[in-house]
Amino acid sequence: MTELSTPAASKSRTLVLDLKAAGPFVALTILVVIGYLLNPAFLSEGNLTNLLTRSAFIGVIAVGATFVITTGGIDLSVGSMAAVISGMMIIVMNSALETFGAGLTTVFIGCGCSIVLGLGAGLINGLLTTKGKIEAFIVTLGTMGIFRSLVTYFADGGTLSLDFAIRGTYRPVYYGSVLGLPVPVWVFIFVAICGWFLMNRTAFGRYCTAIGSNESVAKYSAIKVDRIKTLTYVIQGFCVSLATIVYVPRLGSASASTGVLWELEAIAAVIIGGTVLKGGYGRIGGTIIGALILTVIGNILNFTDLISNYLNGTMQGLIIIIAVWLQRGEWGRGKTTKT
Amino acid sequence: MLDGEAINQPVLVADRISKSFGSVPVLFSISMDIRSGEVHALIGENGAGKSTLMKILSGFHMPTSGQIVLDGREIELPANGQTEGLGIVLIHQELNLAEQMTVEENIYLGREITKSGILNRAQMQAEVQSYLDDIGLEISPRDRISSLSMAQKQMVEIVKAISRDARVLIMDEPTAVLTQAETELFFKQIEHLKAKGVAIVFVSHKLSEVKRIADRVTVLRDGQWIATNDADDLTPDAMAQLMVGRELSDLYPPVSEADVDADLVLEVTNLSAPGIRDVSFQLRKGEVLGFFGLIGSGRTAVFEAVCGLSDIQSGHIRLNQDEFRPRSVAETRDSGLAYLTKDRKEKGLLLGQKMRPNLTLFALPKFLKRFGLDQAGEEVALERAKRRFDIRSRDSEIAVGDLSGGNQQKLLLAKIMEAEPRVLIIDEPTRGIDVGTKQQIYHFIAALAAEGVSIVVISSEMPEIIGISHRVVVMREGEISGILTGDEINEAEIVRYAAGLKKGPDQ
Structure with missing residues (x-):
């Protein structure tokens, strides 16, 4: 028994590593096949673009979250942040309407406002975590509550609506297409490529991984730990502002229920993608697939009567748990002890 | 029982x-x-x-x-x-x-x-x-x-x-x-x-x-x-x-003659910081300066302050004759000063990562090419470091945590040396490593000193301090209790200063 167990252990280890890298992709492929078998319309062009467009919001936010999580942090405030930024954008654009008319200028002012707010909110989260030396979980739990209540306050408990005059100008940002792909999908692709490059090909990405692996080692290796950590929250804020810019023209409104649970979906996408929650290992490619998996589940449930659409959350929850369980690789590895 | x-x-x-x-x-x-x-x-x-x-x-x-x-x-x-x-x-x-x-x-x-x-x-x-x-x-x-x-x-x-x-x-x-x-x-x-x-x-x-x-x-x-x-x-x-399995006659390399007229590279005057009071010493080009003291005597604290890892309360540091006020480790590194930690598992190496990212982490700005990292350059650096420091591993893909202690220590030394420091501070260079690797590390230290690098060796092992240092600084309770040269460098004398039986820095 002992003679067999050792080679098996080392073999399953390489298997687990492969699975870690390819697992999310395999899972997505299986889901797509299931979707097609249940309803061939699943693979229609219309449904696929719809899928990608819907993935874009969570996907863009999740790319930012990948940096925060890789560095060992967490940002729970992204959903509320998206809501308050939506609200502020609508207020700013509505008031700019009188001065600048319903043209592009107003939309640009709105987008500029979104980016400034996103960077600012990220900076606040980052500085409170690093300079304030408060756990990221607490800081962003706090700002989550603050942002959520601010949007409720701005909307006076109701809904903030974008003036119909601007909606026409702003509409293409969500509904428009370039080269056959909707604008949000382009934004998603752009953010994904930038994120991948930043994570895998720059010193910044290397520093994020180092800090997440062991902050002391990073400090002794001449890495400006506080600065890098703060920057990850700023990147997260920027990603939220981009997601908001493409989200607002979809409904043209913001309310207390905008972006509810987005933080959990974003974190779920990151984790399903293989990034380690306690930091030190980040995969942008995995995150993208994670975001797609979450959307595909919802979409499949919409397509079939097999499982109630109301159980979407249950299915997502199961997928997250199964994904992490598979990544741990504790199945099949037996009772190998770590010493 | x-x-x-x-x-x-x-x-x-x-x-x-x-x-x-x-x-x-x-x-x-x-x-x-x-x-x-x-x-x-x-x-x-x-x-x-x-x-x-x-x-x-x-x-x-x-x-x-x-x-x-x-x-x-x-x-x-x-x-x-x-x-x-x-x-x-x-x-x-x-x-x-x-x-x-x-x-x-x-x-x-x-x-x-x-x-x-x-x-x-x-x-x-x-x-x-x-x-x-x-x-x-x-x-x-x-x-x-x-x-x-x-x-x-x-x-x-x-x-x-x-x-x-x-x-x-x-x-x-x-x-x-x-x-x-x-x-x-x-x-x-x-x-x-x-x-x-x-x-x-x-x-x-x-x-x-x-x-x-x-x-x-x-x-x-x-x-x-x-x-x-x-x-x-x-x-x-x-x-x-x-x-x-062989004779270990030359555990310590021959100590080269100290050049008392060499340029002063590092001068620390009346430095006070958390855990240390009023510390003054000088380091010359190509010198190996030993720092001995019991654990908690402030040896590490001195160099954490000098390298920007902790705050300085008062005192002056002069690096290459210029006033130097460390603000961050990055700045210290860029000034040619590097600190090699004694805690290689918690502060030195990323145990879960491979050798390449570990090697280049400290001197990563050196490996930037336009926007991205020069991965080919990193690979070349790894091959060079493996040869230079005789780092042995079954393959380059294993996690650093799976290397033996001696190879980890050599990798850590290689990592710090990537920044090409002119002043190198090594804290406990041979903790937990075998005698063969110890010998190699002593020879690296001697070779670096011969190349003109100034080296501080902090150690709790008396034979090591005596074997490789030109001068020895003894610390006790956050202060320097003696600086020994020449024939004074022997166990009895060092113990007297470390135990507080003798005092008075004769600088």
Whole structure:
């Protein structure tokens, strides 16, 4: 028994590593096949673009979250942040309407406002975590509550609506297409490529991984730990502002229920993608697939009567748990002890 | 615990034990017997198989072939630390204590005494107190582990083992992190346990300690059994020779003549920072300056302040004749100053990562090409470093945590040297590494000094300090108590300054 167990252990280890890298992709492929078998319309062009467009919001936010999580942090405030930024954008654009008319200028002012707010909110989260030396979980739990209540306050408990005059100008940002792909999908692709490059090909990405692996080692290796950590929250804020810019023209409104649970979906996408929650290992490619998996589940449930659409959350929850369980690789590895 | 007649009978016997990991054999038919009431030292170079053998003896690994005999009966040891039930306890190098719990809670962890379902704290505390009194450890059962010193934590581990009626205590480098005074205290406890009939197996790289405390010594080399001898029959030199299998005549390289007129590279004047007061010293080009002191005497604190790792309260630092105020480690690095930590596992290397990202982490700005990282350049640097520092690994893809201690230390040195510092501070250059690698590291240090790099070596090992330094600074309680040159550099003199029997920096 002992003679067999050792080679098996080392073999399953390489298997687990492969699975870690390819697992999310395999899972997505299986889901797509299931979707097609249940309803061939699943693979229609219309449904696929719809899928990608819907993935874009969570996907863009999740790319930012990948940096925060890789560095060992967490940002729970992204959903509320998206809501308050939506609200502020609508207020700013509505008031700019009188001065600048319903043209592009107003939309640009709105987008500029979104980016400034996103960077600012990220900076606040980052500085409170690093300079304030408060756990990221607490800081962003706090700002989550603050942002959520601010949007409720701005909307006076109701809904903030974008003036119909601007909606026409702003509409293409969500509904428009370039080269056959909707604008949000382009934004998603752009953010994904930038994120991948930043994570895998720059010193910044290397520093994020180092800090997440062991902050002391990073400090002794001449890495400006506080600065890098703060920057990850700023990147997260920027990603939220981009997601908001493409989200607002979809409904043209913001309310207390905008972006509810987005933080959990974003974190779920990151984790399903293989990034380690306690930091030190980040995969942008995995995150993208994670975001797609979450959307595909919802979409499949919409397509079939097999499982109630109301159980979407249950299915997502199961997928997250199964994904992490598979990544741990504790199945099949037996009772190998770590010493 | 054990009656007199059981003493000197073998309790635990390893009979022709072999072990392979996958297709890689690490132990070849090792036999070893452990008698009650003896201290049995297990020595060998890093990678000789000591850890594997210890883990087999304590049930953490299964032998590939061979038998374990306990009390004369062949037995298959239960896995995962359940051998404690048989009285065999392994104390890991990384202690296994819950930092935020108290001494009493740790000692009774997993077998708490309860009275109708409720913890009987009074009884547990009383029991723990009696154990502590018994071994003469002056801490309270209610102290938190995080508030204890390394030595005290070690003792708590031992108390924990004794409280579980350990008959065989296997310890992996118990003295590696202890000061001399703490080691003395520790040895007293060992004598005490020995007298009670406990069998003690311990691994150590400090051969003089082995000579002092061990009754018998087993030497392993490259997974093979080399010798088991009475400690009385072996000198530390003889042990070292058995370990490496060759003459170790030149452990320390010849110290080049100190050039007293060389340029001053680093001048520290009246430096005060957390843990140190009024520290002044000078370092010349190409000089090796030893820093000796007991643990907690402020040696590391001096250089954490100099390198921007902690705040300076007052004083001046001049680097290459210019006023220098470190604001960050990055700035220090760019000024040609680098600090190599003594804690390679917690502060030195990313154990879960591969060699390449570890090597280039400290000097990463050097590897930037336009926007991205120059990965080809990193690969070249790794090959160069492996050659230069003789870093051996099965392949470059393994995690650094799986390298042997010696190779980790060489990688850490290579990592720091990537920044090409002109002033290099090495804290405990040879902690926990074997004698062959030690020799290599001493030669690297001497070679760097000959190239004109100025080096500070902080060490608790007196022979090392004496063997490689041009001058020696002795610290005590956060202050410099003496700076020794030439013939003054000898054990007696250093001890006098370190113990506070003699004082007065004659700079």
